[in-house]
Every structure is written in C-alpha cells, then in structure tokens.
Amino acid sequence: MSVETKSREKILEVVNAAIEKFGAKQEELIPILNEVNRQLGYIPTEAMEEISRRLKEPKSSLFGVASFYHMLSTKPRGRHVIQFCESAPCHVVGGREVFESLKEELGLEPNETSPDGKWTLITTSCLGVCSVGPVIVIDEDIYGNVDARKVPEILARYE
Amino acid sequence: MKMTRSMVLVSSDPISIQLGAQEVFQALQEQIKAFGLEEEISLTMVGDVGRHDALPLVIVYPEAVIYGPVTPEKVPYLVEEHLYKGRIAEELVASVRELSGRIAWLHARKGTLPAEQRIVLRRAGIIDPTSIEDYILNDGYTALGKVLTSMTPQEVIEEIKKSGLRGRGGAGFPTGTKWGFVAREKSEKKYIICNADESEPGTFKDRLILEGDPHSMIEAMAIAGYAVGADEGYIYVRGEYLLAQERLKKAIQDAREMGFLGKNIFGTDFNFEIHIHAGAGAYICGEETALIESIEGKRGQPRSRPPYPTTHGLWGKPTVVNNVETLANIPPIINNGADWYRSFGTPSSPGTKVYTVLGNVNVTGLIEVPMGITLREVIAIYAKGMKNGSNFKLAQTGGSSGSIIPASLQDTPMDFDSYTKAGVSLGSGALLICDEDTCVVDLAKVLLNFFRVESCGKCNPCRIGTQRAWEMLDKISKGQASLSDLDKLAELSENLYMLSNCGLGQTAGTPLRDILNYFRAEVEAHIRLKVCPAGVCKMEELIPLS
Numbered sequence: 001m002s003v004e005t006k007s008r009e010k011i012l013e014v015v016n017a018a019i020e021k022f023g024a025k026q027e028e029l030i031p032i033l034n035e036v037n038r039q040l041g042y043i044p045t046e047a048m049e050e051i052s053r054r055l056k057e058p059k060s061s062l063f064g065v066a067s068f069y070h071m072l073s074t075k076p077r078g079r080h081v082i083q084f085c086e087s088a089p090c091h092v093v094g095g096r097e098v099f100e101s102l103k104e105e106l107g108l109e110p111n112e113t114s115p116d117g118k119w120t121l122i123t124t125s126c127l128g129v130c131s132v133g134p135v136i137v138i139d140e141d142i143y144g145n146v147d148a149r150k151v152p153e154i155l156a157r158y159e
Numbered sequence: 160m161k162m163t164r165s166m167v168l169v170s171s172d173p174i175s176i177q178l179g180a181q182e183v184f185q186a187l188q189e190q191i192k193a194f195g196l197e198e199e200i201s202l203t204m205v206g207d208v209g210r211h212d213a214l215p216l217v218i219v220y221p222e223a224v225i226y227g228p229v230t231p232e233k234v235p236y237l238v239e240e241h242l243y244k245g246r247i248a249e250e251l252v253a254s255v256r257e258l259s260g261r262i263a264w265l266h267a268r269k270g271t272l273p274a275e276q277r278i279v280l281r282r283a284g285i286i287d288p289t290s291i292e293d294y295i296l297n298d299g300y301t302a303l304g305k306v307l308t309s310m311t312p313q314e315v316i317e318e319i320k321k322s323g324l325r326g327r328g329g330a331g332f333p334t335g336t337k338w339g340f341v342a343r344e345k346s347e348k349k350y351i352i353c354n355a356d357e358s359e360p361g362t363f364k365d366r367l368i369l370e371g372d373p374h375s376m377i378e379a380m381a382i383a384g385y386a387v388g389a390d391e392g393y394i395y396v397r398g399e400y401l402l403a404q405e406r407l408k409k410a411i412q413d414a415r416e417m418g419f420l421g422k423n424i425f426g427t428d429f430n431f432e433i434h435i436h437a438g439a440g441a442y443i444c445g446e447e448t449a450l451i452e453s454i455e456g457k458r459g460q461p462r463s464r465p466p467y468p469t470t471h472g473l474w475g476k477p478t479v480v481n482n483v484e485t486l487a488n489i490p491p492i493i494n495n496g497a498d499w500y501r502s503f504g505t506p507s508s509p510g511t512k513v514y515t516v517l518g519n520v521n522v523t524g525l526i527e528v529p530m531g532i533t534l535r536e537v538i539a540i541y542a543k544g545m546k547n548g549s550n551f552k553l554a555q556t557g558g559s560s561g562s563i564i565p566a567s568l569q570d571t572p573m574d575f576d577s578y579t580k581a582g583v584s585l586g587s588g589a590l591l592i593c594d595e596d597t598c599v600v601d602l603a604k605v606l607l608n609f610f611r612v613e614s615c616g617k618c619n620p621c622r623i624g625t626q627r628a629w630e631m632l633d634k635i636s637k638g639q640a641s642l643s644d645l646d647k648l649a650e651l652s653e654n655l656y657m658l659s660n661c662g663l664g665q666t667a668g669t670p671l672r673d674i675l676n677y678f679r680a681e682v683e684a685h686i687r688l689k690v691c692p693a694g695v696c697k698m699e700e701l702i703p704l705s
Contacts, residue, residue: 025456026455026456027455027456028456029456029457030436030437030438030439030453030456031437033439034398034437034439061457064458065456065457065458068441068458068459068615069398069439069441069459070439070440070441071438071439072439086605086608086609087360087605087609088360088361088591088602088605088609089360089361089517089518089589089591091602091605092591092593092597093517093519124440125358125360125442125609125612125613126358126359126360126361126558127399128357128358128362128363128397128399129172129173129174129363130360130361130363130515130517130523130589131211131363131515131516131517131524131525132174132211132214132523133517140401141177142174142177143177144174144177144211
C-alpha cells in the first residue's frame, strides 16, 4: 500500500506544536491527539511514544484512548477520508443505495483504503445534519441530499 | 441599534456554507454597495434557520420572503428586484413556503400558518451569532444580571424548581432538583458542565442552538454556577461540530472581554470561567459520567452510579451536567418567571420541546412546540403531511434510544408522563417518521447496528447483547430465523434493560421490544413465510416452487 507515512521529524514537529498549544496535561490528551490526527491524518506510533513521554502517561492508556474514539485513527488513512452516515434517518431516505454506489465507485469496503492511497471509506454514526439525508462527509466537506447517481460527480471533485 | 429599511439574513449552517453561503453573502455585500443601499439595508449571516430544502437561503424582512437556493450569479437580480425596486423576486422564491421559526410566526400573524412556540430557539436564525452586541440587544445577559444583583442562589434554584423544567437530554430529570443536590454539597470546588455531545441519531437541535445562539449557553451556565456555587464550567462539544466550536470560542472570548465571564461579574464577587472541550467521536460520551471521564482525558466509559455526578463528578467534585436545550430554557425562565413558563406545555411537563422532524414527510427540519402536542398534529401541521400521499406507519423518537411509536399511539400527547404511561419514550427529540415502505426488521437492524458499534465495551450485557441482537435481526431479515428466535430476542431485550451498566445498554433493547409488541405479525412474516411485507429485506432463501 502506498499510503504516505510521515517522517520522524515531521511527527515530532506536529506533536510539539500540539503540546505547546494545549499544555502537557492529562486533561488535554484528547485535544492533543485530535490535533495530531488532524495534522497527520492519523496518530503514528512515534507520536504516541512522544506524547506518552511528555505527558507522563503510560503508552497503554494512550493507545486505549486513541483506539476508543472514532475520529482518531492509529493507522494511516488515504488522502481523503469519506464518512458515510449509516444511522436510521439517512437509511430510510435512501442511504442504502448511496452506500452501494460509493462502494462500487471506489471499489472499497468499509474501513479500507484504496491502493493508490487516495481514498479511505468509513461508516459513521449520525452526523447531525439529518434533515438533508443521506449525508456523506469527505474530509471536512459535508454533502447532503446525496443521490446514488450524484456520487461519481462528488468524488470527481477531489484530487 | 441602527435603523434600517430592510434586514437581509443569509443562512449559515454547515450545509449552506458547503453550498456557497459565504460567496452569496459577499455577492450581496457587493451588490448592495453597488446600488448605494448600504445605509438602508442590514446584512447578516445567521445560523441554521430550521429549514433545509433550498439552501443556501436568503431571507428578507420585514416582508419575510424566503429566497432559495441562491447562488452568487442570482444575487444581482435579487438585489435589483427586491431591495432596489421593492418587488418580490418571484423567480427565486423558495418553492415550499411553509416555514418554521420566526418566519412561520410572521406568517401566522397574517393568519396563514400555524405558529410554533419558540422559547429556546427564539434568537437562533434571527441574530448574528458571532456578535455579542446582537445578543445583548435581544435581551442577552439580562437574566444573568438579574440573578447576580437581585436574587440569592437559593431563590434561583427555587424559581427553576417552580418552573417544572425537566432535562431535555432524554431522561426528563427535574433540573431544579439536580441543582439543589449540587448546591447543598459542601465543597471548595464545583463544576457546571454543558452537555453538547449531541449524537442521538436524528437529533440536531443542540447544534442549532450552539450555532445560532452561542451566548445563551454562556449566560445559562453562569446562572447555574451562581445558583450552585461553582466558578468553573466546561462545554463538552461533539468533535464533529466544528462550526459550533468556532462560534462558542468566539462567544466566550467576547463575553470575557465584555465582563460577562471572568472575575467580579456585574460588579459582584461572583467569578465564572468556561472552557470548551471537544469530543473525538464517541456516542457514549453523551452519557454524563462517560463525558466526565472524557474531559479528564480518558476513554469515555461510563462510571458506576451511584455516586452520581451531583456529589462525585468532574475530578471527584460535585458537578451539574445539563443538556444544551435544558440550559437554553434557563434565561427566559429567570426573565419571565416560573408562572409564565408553566403557561406552556402540560402540568407535569411544562415548557416547549424542540423536535427534529425527519423521514418520509413533505417538510423536514426543526420545530419548537409546546409539550403535549400529538404526533398526528406534528405530521399534519408542521411536516405538511406524508410524502407522496403515503400512509404513516411508525415514528422513531429520540434517536436510537427512543421508541418505535406505532400509528395507534399518534394521538397520545407528547410529554414525558403521557409517553411513559403508554409504554414508550420521548427520547431526545428526533421524530423519524416512516411510511409503509419501511420494514420494521430492517429499521431495528439499523438501530441495533448503531448500538453494537457505539457500545463502549465496558460491561458484558451491552457489549455482547447488542452484537447478538443484531445477528438475530440479520438472520430474521434473511429469512433464516425460527420462531423460537423471537423469544430469545424478547429475553435479550429484557436482559439488556436489567443488566447493563448505563443508559446505552439499557435502552438498546427498546427497538426489539417495540417491534415485537406492535409489529409482531410483520416480524413473523419474515420467519413463517420468508417474506418481507414491506419489500425491503432481501430474502436469501426463497420458498421452493413445488
């Protein structure tokens, strides 16, 4: 898989900046992990080790936290992450068809990353924009009223 | 306030922004300037206006005309026709004109539409959420001033108790009582937490309040802090709600600069600080003890209760945890009094409730109505009937922890006690309205899938139970189950309720119980006949033709 992994320097730089921003306190652990995840796309082992050292938190509990929350990933992801809402409000207004179309267009199953490292497809619970369901989120862009036929056009907007 | 001839509002919820609301706003700015109208017309980006069918919307007052969807290319025409020539730009008027909120209220005054009763949403979609001045001009921070200068903490709690306000997060616990529990604790340090981790499927009422009226949270939390003796508060916002986080940050900063937060507020010796804590994607963090764990930087796993947060909350200190909608009710109660509040809703559930109306209906969106109206009224009046004239089959309330309400209960008043008496629950305020094309097995499967994914895994009944329940529903949906599986499902639902540690597991069995209670024949058809009456489930085993 040609998913881009990050250099050690880059990782340390991001971790330092995050700890600088929030402070080296346990209560700031989730904001720090969130920030690292946003900057790097995932939380590499090196980042975890560095945060563990700086916050004086055991690596095990850090991993426990990082693996608990959906928005944090401990594995590299594609350049663009597609979140498909699989909750009931989207489901009953045509979500199923959209999901089939997404899987077909991307050739991916949930939690898979495309071989070229471009896409990662994940399913998510309700995103709180239900009145325009079905909803998909690509990176930080929200798409509402998605029709299965609109999927290829939406995907084409991303490099 | 500057007097203007017309007020132009642009919707700025996440979807509107995605669809170019910012560009529309800029185009409007340029055009208004080009026509030399900038002195006469005020232009504001407002939050979510509660309707979502033709975004981005541009609303022009005082005529209350709604235009949408508006693109930057259409702006010159709109400005020239409506703002310059004073004619309604017919080509751009949004197709469905029935609306919610202030706009509906304006129409209602003209006798054309039923009105909502807006208390918590009275400012959302009307004011500029990034402007503290706008908030102050609309009665903002008057309630805080009132409690700090003319009421004792005990009087504040009594007033809230008298109002009968009950928690809007789903459980309906009396808010005044909760505050009383924390107030009587002897502790140097106490906390107020605003639970803005809204993640019940189908619910986005809190997002609307946070995005459209962020200062109301700050004001309500400070009032709560004064009442119980806390000087610090946390807003735990759902990680996905980026716009809400941004607006809250700005609001807190502005409130601090204006002296509504910090030391010696209103010249009294009351101090209050608020921090924002963003979640990282976990439904379970809406449970108050899991939320507290998460603020402390841990896995969001619920604690065993008792002790309750009112005695042992954040960092072991007495803590009030209130939902966003609950808090939004506080300033109006203080300003207008408990008796005024009790004039809305029913005797045991006073006030209003915000519902998100979704599913197979003509108009989806957000409404705020008095407690005690019926589902039939919601569908007929606010949702403008079922889509394509289809028949109402069921409604799923309050996200996944709500109940499945069959058509036979559509005339039951929607308030905490009437629903409990009928054996169902109001939940958090989502109303997913489904027509006859919805299969109950398929729906229950989606709901249980949610629970099995979101179960935190701490206790066995929930972690294993939700998984097994989903597997059984999957079997039923494929025509591979036997009738004895239904007994197992019923037992599982009961066990989930009795044995789970927290609300998630306890309510996970509700959909199972409801479909067996109200739609047993349909479920059995999947087993006995291997047919899905709604035509949704793909039966893998077909009946052999003899």
